Amino acid sequence: MIKGLPDKRGKFGGFGGRFVPETVMPALLGLEKEYLKLRRDREFQTELRRWLRGYAGRPTTLYRADRLSKHYGRAAVYLKREDLLHTGAHKINNAIGQALLALRMGKTRAVAETGAGQHGVAAATACALFGLNCVVYMGEEDMERQRLNVFRMRMLGAEVRPVASGTGTLKDATSEAIRDWVANVRDTHYIIGTAAGPHPYPLLVRDFQSVIGRETKAQAAKEGLRISKVIACVGGGSNAIGMFFPFRNDRSIEKIGVEAGGRGLDKENAATINRGRPGFLHGSYSYLMQDGEGQVLPVYSLSAGLDYPGVGPEHAYYHEAGAARYMAVTDDEAIEAFKLLTRLEGIIPALESAHALASLETVMPGTAPGEAVIVCLSGRGDKDVEMVEKYLGGKR
Amino acid sequence: MMDKIARALTGKKGLIAYITAGFPDYAECERAVLTAVGAGADVIEIGLPFSDPLADGPVLQKASADALFAGATTEKTLRLANRLRQKTAAPLLIMSYINPIAAFGVDRFAAEAAAAGIDGLILPDVPEEEKDVAAGALEKRGLSLISFIAPTSGEERIAAICARARTGFIYCLARTGVTGAGGGFDQATENLVRTARQYAHLPIAIGFGIADAKTARQAAEYADAAIVGSALVENLRQGGHQAVGSFIRSLRRELDRCG
Numbered sequence: 001m002i003k004g005l006p007d008k009r010g011k012f013g014g015f016g017g018r019f020v021p022e023t024v025m026p027a028l029l030g031l032e033k034e035y036l037k038l039r040r041d042r043e044f045q046t047e048l049r050r051w052l053r054g055y056a057g058r059p060t061t062l063y064r065a066d067r068l069s070k071h072y073g074r075a076a077v078y079l080k081r082e083d084l085l086h087t088g089a090h091k092i093n094n095a096i097g098q099a100l101l102a103l104r105m106g107k108t109r110a111v112a113e114t115g116a117g118q119h120g121v122a123a124a125t126a127c128a129l130f131g132l133n134c135v136v137y138m139g140e141e142d143m144e145r146q147r148l149n150v151f152r153m154r155m156l157g158a159e160v161r162p163v164a165s166g167t168g169t170l171k172d173a174t175s176e177a178i179r180d181w182v183a184n185v186r187d188t189h190y191i192i193g194t195a196a197g198p199h200p201y202p203l204l205v206r207d208f209q210s211v212i213g214r215e216t217k218a219q220a221a222k223e224g225l226r227i228s229k230v231i232a233c234v235g236g237g238s239n240a241i242g243m244f245f246p247f248r249n250d251r252s253i254e255k256i257g258v259e260a261g262g263r264g265l266d267k268e269n270a271a272t273i274n275r276g277r278p279g280f281l282h283g284s285y286s287y288l289m290q291d292g293e294g295q296v297l298p299v300y301s302l303s304a305g306l307d308y309p310g311v312g313p314e315h316a317y318y319h320e321a322g323a324a325r326y327m328a329v330t331d332d333e334a335i336e337a338f339k340l341l342t343r344l345e346g347i348i349p350a351l352e353s354a355h356a357l358a359s360l361e362t363v364m365p366g367t368a369p370g371e372a373v374i375v376c377l378s379g380r381g382d383k384d385v386e387m388v389e390k391y392l393g394g395k396r
Numbered sequence: 397m398m399d400k401i402a403r404a405l406t407g408k409k410g411l412i413a414y415i416t417a418g419f420p421d422y423a424e425c426e427r428a429v430l431t432a433v434g435a436g437a438d439v440i441e442i443g444l445p446f447s448d449p450l451a452d453g454p455v456l457q458k459a460s461a462d463a464l465f466a467g468a469t470t471e472k473t474l475r476l477a478n479r480l481r482q483k484t485a486a487p488l489l490i491m492s493y494i495n496p497i498a499a500f501g502v503d504r505f506a507a508e509a510a511a512a513g514i515d516g517l518i519l520p521d522v523p524e525e526e527k528d529v530a531a532g533a534l535e536k537r538g539l540s541l542i543s544f545i546a547p548t549s550g551e552e553r554i555a556a557i558c559a560r561a562r563t564g565f566i567y568c569l570a571r572t573g574v575t576g577a578g579g580g581f582d583q584a585t586e587n588l589v590r591t592a593r594q595y596a597h598l599p600i601a602i603g604f605g606i607a608d609a610k611t612a613r614q615a616a617e618y619a620d621a622a623i624v625g626s627a628l629v630e631n632l633r634q635g636g637h638q639a640v641g642s643f644i645r646s647l648r649r650e651l652d653r654c655g
Contacts, residue, residue, distance in 0.1 A: 009525065019494055019521045019529075021451045022544035023572050026553065165457055166448070175448055182451070183573030185548060280495040280521065281448060293469055294499025295447040 010199020015313035032200040062219040075367035089379030091122035097208035099126035102189035113177040115170030116305035117149025119193030124158035134158040139169040194236025195312035198283030209242025225372040232376035233355040235306035239378035260301030261328035268300035271328035286313040302331040303351035329358040350379035399563040405599040409651040410621030413437035416459040418468030428637040436648030444492035451520035453576030455626040481513030491518040516540030540564035558595035576626035589618040609650035
């Protein structure tokens with residue numbers, strides 16, 4: 001039984017916490033207090049639901065992928081279509097929730113970090129919608145990888161600040177966003193994009209993303225599905241925790257998180273739970289890719305959204321408690337899954353989501369007809385087609 | 397009775413100097429520390445480099461990255477501390493982040509740091525609420541864990557933090573934001589120190605934003621000590637340990653004028 005975590009100190013088992021400078025501690029305490037109030041506030045929840053429905057496009061469908069199912073010839077595969085949301089990924093669920101929260105707290109400015117650009121676009125969108133000034137930090141390398149998303153954010157009125165320090169990817173963008181927040185904490189809210197960071201962020205991102213699992217559960221019940229597995233990709237882990245959390249006490253349903261195996265688990269990868277050790281980064285204690293000295297290691301994934309050396313603390317806890325299983329697939333396997341879904345179902349998945357799909361190769365043989373396997377299709381792949389073209393070109 | 401760190405900051409305006417361990421290399425870093433002490437620094441902070449220094453601005457981020465690239469490790473930094481301890485009586489603190497300390501093992505780090513002659517630790521990503529991650533192990537070895545207050549803290553937190561702090565000094569963050577870049581202080585800094593003064597049993601040191609003699613003097617008008625980091629490391633980068641010497645001397649002169 002997974003208890004109603006986190007505890008009062010923001011811990012999931014031993015993971016989580018608030019390892020941040022004193023400057024932002026009062027802001028975190030204030031955010032926690034305000035959020036715990038709004039969590040039970042009917043009016044706020046109604047307002048949030050209204051935006052998610054009328055603006056973001058919820059509920060998303062639970063789509064039975066017949067041709068993909070037939071390909072495996074076992075259980076029926078269902079896709080939770082977060083890719084159909086406005087801005088093209090699940091990130092908008094959290095961005096709208098946090099922007100509303102920022103407004104309630106009287107903040108006029110928001111900062112965000114982004115890797116693939118999906119969260120940056122979602123944050124810029126929510127800020128445009130609610131009239132907040134928005135600054136998005138993005139690693140230089142990622143800006144190159146995701147040029148179109150950079151342009152989208154700028155069109156939406158956000159300022160995109162390149163981050164050259166460190167490895168120039170999501171990790172460094174997150175550090176810069178936190179530094180900005182520390183400096184401007186009085187008028188600024190930090191819209192973190194994943195279920196990581198200091199308490200209460202893992203809690204509130206999970207709550208805002210749990211709409212994914214709650215809807216899935218209701219839709220499956222209505223269809224009379226017998227779910228045996230729910231699968232989601234894990235970078236920081238926001239779509240995964242949003243899918244897993246509502247199912248946490250359904251013991252007969254296996255929760256499978258899929259990490260970025262990059263070029264292989266014995267080579268460069270970003271499979272934090274599979275290959276990392278517990279450590280402290282960006283305000284929380286969780287699994288971390290680090291060397292023996294406690295220096296954070298550069299990680300690699302073809303998918304910019306999974307290219308992160310940490311993981312949300314609740315996943316670390318689920319892993320240790322055996323509440324979920326975390327596996328990894330390589331770039332090559334993700335690309336194959338990307339092509340397969342596109343060809344069989346006419347759906348181009350985000351490279352991140354393609355990792356979840358790739359796990360079907362090993363998961364499906366262990367399933368039986370009559371069961372339902374649910375994959376969270378966290379985002380659409382339009383942003384990735386250029387990347388995939390380049391990758392396939394290089395392979396030839 | 398006052399501890400060694402607090403004592404070094406009492407009776408005159410104190411000067412605390414931060415230098416990144418292993419930057420530009422361990423030999424020059426050691427010369428820089430000894431030069432700083434000779435030029436009038438009362439307490440030394442040795443920065444144990446971390447790959448992701450959340451509280452640091454560009455200058456110290458770069459120094460940290462350069463030191464790591466040049467091969468800085470926790471063991472080498474402890475050996476540096478040990479060598480410094482043979483040559484100076486000035487209090488030595490390690491400033492770092494919790495992850496390198498935890499990776500080394502908090503108990504083991506406390507034991508080896510104490511054996512090397514370290515007097516305390518400064519961990520900017522360990523706020524009051526999370527201190528138990530290290531406080532017990534450090535206390536057992538007689539090491540201080542320095543407490544922070546910030547312009548955002550508010551009187552209630554300041555009172556609680558200052559009341560609990562028993563050794564070392566109160567690290568008062570002059571500004572919100574990261575290390576580096578001067579710009580001086582305002583009324584808010586003065587109010588912060590004044591509030592802390594009501595509750596603290598320890599000297600109060602101002603850091604984050606002291607760039608030169610002028611800002612050091614300004615800090616000393618309210619507080620017991622000034623902490624200088626980025627500006628010093630920038631001097632070290634540009635002009636080696638000799639530049640550190642003249643920089644520290646200029647601050648010392650200004651502080652001595654404040655009495």
